[in-house]
Amino acid sequence: MSVKWEKLEGNEGVLTVEVDAEKVNEGLDAAFKKVVKNIAIPGFRKGKVPRVIFEKRFGVEALYQDALDILLPEAYAKAVEEAGIEPVDVPKIDIEQMEKGKSLIFTAKVTVKPEVKLGQYKGLEVEKMDDTVTDEDVENELKRLQENYAELVVKEDGKVENGDTAVIDFEGFVDGEPFEGGKAENYSLEIGSGTFIPGFEDQLIGMQAGEEKEIEVTFPEEYHAKELAGKPATFKVKVHEIKEKRLPALDDEFAKDVDDEVETLEQLKAKIRKRLEEMKKNEAEAALRDAVVEKAAENAEIDIPEVMVKNETDRMLREFDQRLQMQGLNLELYY
Template sequence: MPFHPFVTTSVHKLAPTEVELEIQVSPADFASAQDRAFRKLATRYRLPGFRPGHVPRRIFEQQVGKATIDHQALEDLVPEVYAKAVKEHRLEPVDRPHFDLDRSEADQGVRIKATVAVRPEIALADYRGIPVLGIPTVVTDEDVEHSIDSLRKKAAALEPVDDRPVQLGDHVTMDYTASVDGQPFEGGHAEQQTTEVAPGRLLDGFAEQLVGAVRGESRKVTITFATEHRNPQLAGKQALFDVMIHEIKQAVLPDLDDDFVRQISDHDSVATLRADVRRRLEAVAESRNREAVQKHVLDALLERNDFPLPDVLVNREVHNLVADAKAYMARIDRPWEEYLAAKGVDEAQLQDEYRAEAERRVKTALLLDEIAKQENIDVTTAEIERELDKLARAYDKSRDQMIDILRKSTGFGAIVDTVRQGKTLDFLVSQAEVTDVPAAAPAAEALAT
């Protein structure tokens, strides 16, 4: 027969996101819980002369101890009455509770105090019709030709140049030795290195200083490392490079014709390649525009709503951000200490630095969850399966492997939350008042709200 203890409960707010539940279990109900506990324990223990489950309670208490029964009774009873109290007072805990049990007065049963962090009360500001500016999806002929030229450059042949100096876009083979304050540094030496002479391919300002050099020439190049350089010993410092040019090659682009198109793609003509490139560029532009609208909807939502955040959620998110940074350094096979040194902080200071972003993420998640409740936005099994497949592809795993990983780590709750929040954000965007700005407007103006 199911056991339904009669309990009296009360709730006291200790802080905006923390409460204390007081739960009183009557002596009769605690005695019933002890009986249930004894019957459960009696089947587990083998005592001489008795079959499992048939030992008298008096004998059991003498040989095993009454405290064992009490412990089992509380272990079974506390979660049950706690869950009942949480439901009764419509609380939404965000962490495990801390229990304090009082049995000092046997005739009073058991008094349980549970302290727990809870979701804040959120009085949602209006979230429909948020005004935002968007950028129309415009892909010009020049955009298409620039992308096709990039494909031609990838397929270009490199031909030696002997009758002219280095120009931007050439490929040079060179030796170099570098120093800072007259001292060599790690990574500051190379021989027979071939690279494209183009801004973005080399250190800032390096390519421009190679222009005009001829084959066999030794040239000095001076650059200044960025202040945020990952090596703090180089950050903001000026470096001198002694460069020797061994060879100059120019890229000879292939003709843009149907033969070339068939070599580099599944298309059979220049026209179909252009159409496909345009379609892809339009998809990228639409995606960027949607991301910009989403960001500004969220920014407006965060600005319109103010409520306290549970410290436990913020601290958990700070921990996640640090863990992500550590995982990134591990993936690129670099020591964690190098990351901290590059930022000029220790781990405690890094946590402080991440706190503002953690608060933003927690507040965003709480708001999206609250709106999902208001709008009855739910998640289907098919949507969870699609998200699982997406995760599996991202981590190069099978779906079964991904399921096993989730079962051993965060569980499926995180996937459900991700899908629900994504659907809620899509809903907010669909309800926003998006005004397209002229395509020629600067990006900064287009994204202003």
């Protein structure tokens, strides 16, 4: 097999491929074995027609398309590899010669990956991210761990405050009618978490256990349920129980609960500092690499084929559709 690659303007080129006659005849043989199974001629059992009779009746040309279907995929793949190109789209194939006993000659117009022309990339200056770990960073990480190990304790007396967890019943109404998904019982809601519609959690602050109240809110314009977006709603709410977060003391016992490899709080702090230093160092190195690449890319020239943009857009859309389907939605409902 011979292959010739001719680069055209932009990101296109033409492959000219010649497949040996021997290989063509093998393709015709395979094509005959495939089609003869469905051929019935008087005097012969179905699928048992001799090759010479078939060609006399239908002509060898009747096998050409099936033979091409067999020969082209392999020949094109080998030609691409031999030419050292990277196609980004389905080629446009033109058959120039297809005949029994002769070589197969075809051309393939191909769109390939674009070549990048690098501009100035030596001596680039970028700002390195600060990877210093401060005492404040360590304290913030300790506070996060303290929050994670906090206990929820029932408030015997008192009112709902920001940060508390209120156990509530609620039912929502729009235009005086209840709506789907707007009702729940014994729901644990952390006040200030932003879980509910803006304004809902704020209006629970100050309520006491056993108290009932009507809360007025408005659904955001960009709310996922279009039938509710932008509409005012009324929620009937009852508070059953109020729980406050009780933080553990930051001492040696807390340190041992968090990490069984340490004995004291100071050892835990040292371990946190070391972990944060490694993390910040890795982040700084990654940020530096990204900044250098971005700076170099600004000086580069590249002509991206439209088909690559379309293929990438289609791929992202398919992935998004799959994620929506996992949530019981689809693109039609989403848009």
